Amino acid sequence: xxxxxxxxxxxxxxxxxxxxxxxxxxxxxxxxxxxxxxxxxxxxxxxxxxxxxxxxxxxxxxxxxxxxxxxxxxxxxxxxxxxxxxxxxxxxxxxxxxxxxxxxxxxxxxxxxxxxxxxxxxxxxxxxxxxxxxxxxxxxxxxxxxxxxxxxxxxxxxxxxxxxxxxxxxxxxxxxxxxxxxxxxxxxxxxxxxxxxxxxxxxxxxxxxxxxxxxxxxxxxxxxxxxxxxxxxxxxxxxxxxxxxxxxxxxxxxxx
Amino acid sequence: xxxxxxxxxxxxxxxxxxxxxxxxxxxxxxxxxxxxxxxxxxxxxxxxxxxxxxxxxxxxxxxxxxxxxxxxxxxxxxxxxxxxxxxxxxxxxxxxxxxxxxxxxxxxxxxxxxxxxxxxxxxxxxxxxxxxxxxxxxxxxxxxxxxxxxxxxxxxxxxxxxxxxxxxxxxxxxxxxxxxxxxxxxxxxxxxxxxxxxxxxxxxxxxxxxxxxxxxxxxxxxxxxxxxxxxxxxxxxxxxxxxxxxxxxxxxxxxxxxxxxxxxxxxxxxxxxx
Ligand SMILES: Nc1ncnc2c1ncn2[C@@H]1O[C@H](COP(=O)(O)OP(=O)(O)OP(=O)(O)O)[C@@H](O)[C@H]1O
Ligand SMILES: [Mg+2]
Numbered sequence: 001x002x003x004x005x006x007x008x009x010x011x012x013x014x015x016x017x018x019x020x021x022x023x024x025x026x027x028x029x030x031x032x033x034x035x036x037x038x039x040x041x042x043x044x045x046x047x048x049x050x051x052x053x054x055x056x057x058x059x060x061x062x063x064x065x066x067x068x069x070x071x072x073x074x075x076x077x078x079x080x081x082x083x084x085x086x087x088x089x090x091x092x093x094x095x096x097x098x099x100x101x102x103x104x105x106x107x108x109x110x111x112x113x114x115x116x117x118x119x120x121x122x123x124x125x126x127x128x129x130x131x132x133x134x135x136x137x138x139x140x141x142x143x144x145x146x147x148x149x150x151x152x153x154x155x156x157x158x159x160x161x162x163x164x165x166x167x168x169x170x171x172x173x174x175x176x177x178x179x180x181x182x183x184x185x186x187x188x189x190x191x192x193x194x195x196x197x198x199x200x201x202x203x204x205x206x207x208x209x210x211x212x213x214x215x216x217x218x219x220x221x222x223x224x225x226x227x228x229x230x231x232x233x234x235x236x237x238x239x240x241x242x243x244x245x246x247x248x249x250x251x252x253x254x255x256x
Numbered sequence: 257x258x259x260x261x262x263x264x265x266x267x268x269x270x271x272x273x274x275x276x277x278x279x280x281x282x283x284x285x286x287x288x289x290x291x292x293x294x295x296x297x298x299x300x301x302x303x304x305x306x307x308x309x310x311x312x313x314x315x316x317x318x319x320x321x322x323x324x325x326x327x328x329x330x331x332x333x334x335x336x337x338x339x340x341x342x343x344x345x346x347x348x349x350x351x352x353x354x355x356x357x358x359x360x361x362x363x364x365x366x367x368x369x370x371x372x373x374x375x376x377x378x379x380x381x382x383x384x385x386x387x388x389x390x391x392x393x394x395x396x397x398x399x400x401x402x403x404x405x406x407x408x409x410x411x412x413x414x415x416x417x418x419x420x421x422x423x424x425x426x427x428x429x430x431x432x433x434x435x436x437x438x439x440x441x442x443x444x445x446x447x448x449x450x451x452x453x454x455x456x457x458x459x460x461x462x463x464x465x466x467x468x469x470x471x472x473x474x475x476x477x478x479x480x481x482x483x484x485x486x487x488x489x490x491x492x493x494x495x496x497x498x499x500x501x502x503x504x505x506x507x508x509x510x511x512x513x514x515x516x517x518x519x520x521x522x523x524x525x526x527x528x529x530x
Contacts, residue, residue: 051420054424055424056420056423056424076424078420078421078424080417080420082417084415084417084418084421086418086435086436086439087521087522088439088440088442088521088522089439097421097425097435098425100435101422101425101426101427101431101435102425129520129521130521131520131521132520
């Protein structure tokens with residue numbers, strides 16, 4: 001993997017008006033092509049970190065650098081835990097949203113929307129309303145919307161946490177497929193050790209109060225990954241490492 | 257074959273359920289009318305005390321020309337007031353959400369207008385305005401607040417993450433308003449409209465009664481007051497009946513509108529079908 005930094009967080013601190021220090025001294029380099037998972041206990045500032053990268057909020061301290069220029073920053077995809085679709089309109093119009101806001105006409109966007117829907121296997125449901133879809137399908141629509149602009153960076157905040165195990169495993173594989181197809185960089189927040197090991201090449205383990213990275217774990221398994229990887233000794237080993245790191249992060253908290 | 261029977265008996269059960277759901281209230285209503293009618297005949301109650309339903313019906317037909325003209329006046333005032341309240345309420349709600357200082361400065365006025373009973377303002381309005389305009393203003397004032405507060409609430413309760421998403425894609429304030437906040441507010445607005453519709457009618461009636469004989473508009477409430485003076489109780493009941501029917505019709509019309517507009521997406525429009 002060619003290691004060219006896409007985003008660098010330098011000594012980031014974030015505190016809120018109510019006095020909560022969500023992040024302190026956060027240093028993180030996201031390489032182009034990374035599948036980076038952020039793993040940590042609840043409230044350790046993972047969502048806050050994503051929002052800072054997406055420029056939805058600004059750091060109280062430190063700076064965020066985009067070494068490859070600003071164009072990557074202009075096009076970021078974001079997927080939330082709940083699929084966050086507009087319930088009053090069709091899947092097609094939901095996926096159209098980013099282009100529509102950028103001033104693209106529907107007739108010009110048509111082809112790209114269908115392409116995005118094909119990628120996530122929702123072409124047949126373009127005129128369905130979100131309320132008529134299952135949880136997994138809603139999430140697919142949400143991913144299609146995030147991908148419509150072909151972002152270099154895709155941020156995902158616990159996207160599959162609300163889904164059942166079977167759907168989740170399926171979507172894990174689909175996400176790996178999409179990444180291989182489109183080659184974007186992904187930062188993925190999760191509470192699941194197994195999910196993070198299966199998907200990522202790197203896992204940043206967070207501790208809380210204040211939120212910071214206490215451990216960086218490399219998963220040295222090649223892509224594409226499949227069931228064989230899930231059953232391999234390396235997978236088990238990595239899960240153990242990540243799990244122990246998470247335990248360590250949580251015990252740091254208990255000492256306070 | 258017996259294995260096939262459950263769906264059939266189940267269907268019959270559903271049918272009975274449907275029938276009882278719709279027919280039962282109608283039957284009860286008819287029974288109540290019949291008892292009323294019987295009571296009047298048996299006890300020989302004179303129509304200037306309590307007219308029988310049949311008498312009210314014949315009065316309604318006989319006086320239809322006068323009563324329908326009054327109905328039309330009341331309807332016109334109610335809908336004009338409701339329309340003005342809709343424009344004013346939605347417009348002000350939009351201004352409130354776009355400029356926070358406007359909300360802070362003007363919301364107290366809206367609340368004061370709302371908590372002051374309309375009956376208490378009506379005489380004052382009648383002093384300042386000519387009677388038909390005063391009636392219109394009263395109806396407007398009561399219908400305005402629920403539409404304003406519901407719409408403002410709706411505009412403010414767009415999904416937090418959708419708001420983030422609009423910001424991520426650098427939506428302008430007006431794009432956010434048009435494509436996110438207004439659609440998100442639609443169910444709230446329709447709820448406000450349903451309440452406001454009923455209140456506009458009440459406001460119009462109350463103001464007309466306050467105007468009393470001074471009113472030249474001659475809406476349904478005026479007919480009630482007038483019939484009271486003349487002890488024409490059957491006509492009073494007939495006018496009352498028309499007011500009730502109008503109220504019910506307004507409520508049903510807006511419920512139907514909600515159903516049309518929200519049918520495919522909002523919980524409130526799903527009638528328990530899963
Ligand atoms: N807008 C805000 N105002 C005040 N405090 C906030 C705000 N957003 C987050 N916080 C606080 O900052 C801390 C970190 O929150 P954050 O949502 O980033 O955690 P998280 O790691 O994503 O947690 P979870 O795994 O539960 O989603 C929490 O203590 C939270 O209460
Ligand atoms: Mg979070």
